[in-house]
Amino acid sequence: MQTPWEYRYAHRTKTMGSSVIRELLKLTEQPDIISFGGGLPAPEVFPVEEFQEACNTVLREQGAQALQYSTTEGYLPLREMIARHNARYSVEINADNILITSGSQQALDFIGRLFINRGDYIVVESPTYLGALQAWNAYGAQYVSVPSDEHGMVVDELEKALRVGPKFIYVLPNFQNPSGTTLSLERREKLVELADKYGVPIVEDDPYGQLRYEGEHLPSVVYLDSKFRGPNGGHYSGNVIYLSTFSKLLAPGLRLAWVVAPPEVIRKLVMAKQAADLHTATFNQIVAYEVAKNGFLDEHVKLIRKTYKERRDVMLETMEELFPSEVHWTRPEGGMFLWGVLPQGMDAADVLKIAIERKVAFVPGAAFHPTGGGDNTMRLNFSFCNPETIREGVTRLGYVLKEQLHQNGSKPG
Ligand SMILES: Cc1ncc(COP(=O)(O)O)c(C=O)c1O
Numbered sequence: 001m002q003t004p005w006e007y008r009y010a011h012r013t014k015t016m017g018s019s020v021i022r023e024l025l026k027l028t029e030q031p032d033i034i035s036f037g038g039g040l041p042a043p044e045v046f047p048v049e050e051f052q053e054a055c056n057t058v059l060r061e062q063g064a065q066a067l068q069y070s071t072t073e074g075y076l077p078l079r080e081m082i083a084r085h086n087a088r089y090s091v092e093i094n095a096d097n098i099l100i101t102s103g104s105q106q107a108l109d110f111i112g113r114l115f116i117n118r119g120d121y122i123v124v125e126s127p128t129y130l131g132a133l134q135a136w137n138a139y140g141a142q143y144v145s146v147p148s149d150e151h152g153m154v155v156d157e158l159e160k161a162l163r164v165g166p167k168f169i170y171v172l173p174n175f176q177n178p179s180g181t182t183l184s185l186e187r188r189e190k191l192v193e194l195a196d197k198y199g200v201p202i203v204e205d206d207p208y209g210q211l212r213y214e215g216e217h218l219p220s221v222v223y224l225d226s227k228f229r230g231p232n233g234g235h236y237s238g239n240v241i242y243l244s245t246f247s248k249l250l251a252p253g254l255r256l257a258w259v260v261a262p263p264e265v266i267r268k269l270v271m272a273k274q275a276a277d278l279h280t281a282t283f284n285q286i287v288a289y290e291v292a293k294n295g296f297l298d299e300h301v302k303l304i305r306k307t308y309k310e311r312r313d314v315m316l317e318t319m320e321e322l323f324p325s326e327v328h329w330t331r332p333e334g335g336m337f338l339w340g341v342l343p344q345g346m347d348a349a350d351v352l353k354i355a356i357e358r359k360v361a362f363v364p365g366a367a368f369h370p371t372g373g374g375d376n377t378m379r380l381n382f383s384f385c386n387p388e389t390i391r392e393g394v395t396r397l398g399y400v401l402k403e404q405l406h407q408n409g410s411k412p413g
Contacts, residue, residue, distance in 0.1 A: 015137045034393035035361045036380040039336055045304050046251050054290035066286045072270045074100025075285035082258050091223045093236040096263045102280045104245040104257040108135040110272040111203055116141050121166040125153045127368030129177050132170055143370040152183030155190045162198040169200055173221055175208040175335025178368045178379035182333055185218055192224045195239055202240045207248050210301050212334035213309035237262040249297055254284045314387040322398030324405050336383040342376040351404055360396040
């Protein structure tokens with residue numbers, strides 16, 4: 001039945017949708033379900049004591065400032081700290097290049113607000129991050145997808161996509177959400193060159209870059225772009241908008257992230273942010289700075305890496321042992337997710353229904369493919385559950401998969 005509200009909503013609400021993942025998380029809130037569905041950090045690694053201490057210090061020493069309104073750009077010492085950190089990876093930026101946002105998710109929304117007119121094309125990897133699609137759908141974006149393999153976006157296929165005249169290229173180079181793959185150095189370099197050749201900006205989304213469990217750190221796309229352009233007096237004024245977040249390094253409940261972009265783009269983003277929420281919570285920014293300022297993050301990230309590496313390894317080992325041989329999966333060098341591929345014709349959404357009955361959950365992959373396909377794919381998170389639970393959950397899932405393959409007439413391995 002139509003409600004009186006129905007005809008009052010703006011056109012853009014027609015392309016707004018709730019994230020499949022959020023809906024799924026609701027379903028898996030029952031305590032006896034083992035969920036590999038969400039993208040949650042391990043609660044065991046939250047630095048609760050450090051936050052407690054920092055809250056006390058901040059309230060004692062800067063209470064009035066921390067509880068007051070503040071600048072839209074963000075708390076200057078925090079922005080300067082981020083700039084110094086980026087300098088370690090040789091990106092020449094300063095605080096003018098940085099905006100603090102309420103999570104990277106907010107930055108994705110602002111990017112949509114700034115750049116996307118209804119009907120504009122955005123180049124994305126297939127599969128890609130669902131939250132970005134959700135943000136940009138509301139602005140009427142259309143997508144051109146570039147396939148990806150175990151080395152990330154197949155950049156050789158990018159040129160074709162760039163010929164449609166997209167607004168920007170969206171790329172997740174490190175331990176991609178959802179697939180867990182990492183874009184190779186050669187492809188990163190080629191991406192920068194092609195984007196420059198076609199005059200198309202790149203949005204680089206990098207929440208997981210520091211969560212590497214093996215292999216060598218690879219330079220970010222924003223760094224390669226700044227190198228490609230040469231020195232620029234300490235500012236970055238290139239072709240990349242780079243996003244990262246404290247969600248995976250400290251705690252997602254802070255809603256604290258940052259954008260690195262040329263100062264003129266930052267100024268526009270600041271306008272969007274002023275209209276949206278004036279600024280990110282002053283208190284959260286100052287407390288996070290207090291926690292992080294003396295090199296705490298460098299130590300803390302070691303604990304996160306150790307914890308997640310162990311969980312990834314348990315998941316991979318158990319899959320190796322118990323999954324049918326017809327199912328394939330990625331072996332991520334970092335991050336929080338791995339990606340399973342079922343035999344063609346098998347629908348991961350159907351498998352999920354059975355899996356939930358058997359008290360285990362994952363995210364079916366189709367929703368990560370904005371231009372279709374991927375029905376036989378699935379995303380598994382390995383950061384949230386402890387090793388024992390991972391083993392039990394993968395065992396349940398292995399059983400469901402074997403059973404389903406049997407029913408479909410294939411021979412389980
Ligand atoms: C690729 C990607 N971008 C952005 C986000 C949003 O992060 P935040 O918590 O900073 O909003 C996530 C969260 O999982 C993500 O995986």
